[in-house]
Amino acid sequence: MIRGIRGATTVDENSEKLILEETEMLLKEIIKENKLEAEQVASVLFSVTEDLTACFPAKAMRAIDGWKYVPVMCTREIPVPESLSLCVRVMMHVNTSKSQQEINHIYLRNAISLRPDLAETEKE
Known part of the structure; x- marks a missing residue:
């Protein structure tokens, strides 16, 4: 089954260095918290604020x-x-057999305000 894993972060300014650093940190946290391997990932959609x-x-x-071929x-x-x-x-x-409740969505920095209910570190 295919499941969606959401995540978001913010940066302090419109800087390539900051965007790449914060996005890499977000991705690594999603990967770690969901125990992912690249072969499990069908695709990834990124969006940014204007x-x-x-x-x-x-x-x-x-x-x-x-993760080169994802x-x-x-x-x-x-x-x-x-x-x-700046989000x-x-x-x-x-591709996963996990239920929706087992998926760990990751929200960092000011993006925690988008879904504070999902940004909690411990699942109920």
Whole structure:
């Protein structure tokens, strides 16, 4: 079965270095918390808020050993007034036998405000 794993993080400014560092950290946390291997991943969709233009966040995945062939795509978020700024979001489509409740969605930095119910470190 394919399940979606969500994640998001924020950066302090529109900088390629920061976007790549924070995205790589987010990806590594998703991988670790869900015990993933690249072969399980069907595709990954990255989105950014319109204030992030310095680079494609998908480039961060190429820095992770063994993840070179995972299909990735980047897109821009809908610019909703007063929404969280400087934000990178990830939707990873994963082949897994885990239930939805067993999936660990990862929200870091200011992105915790997007889903505080899923950002808790311990599952109930």
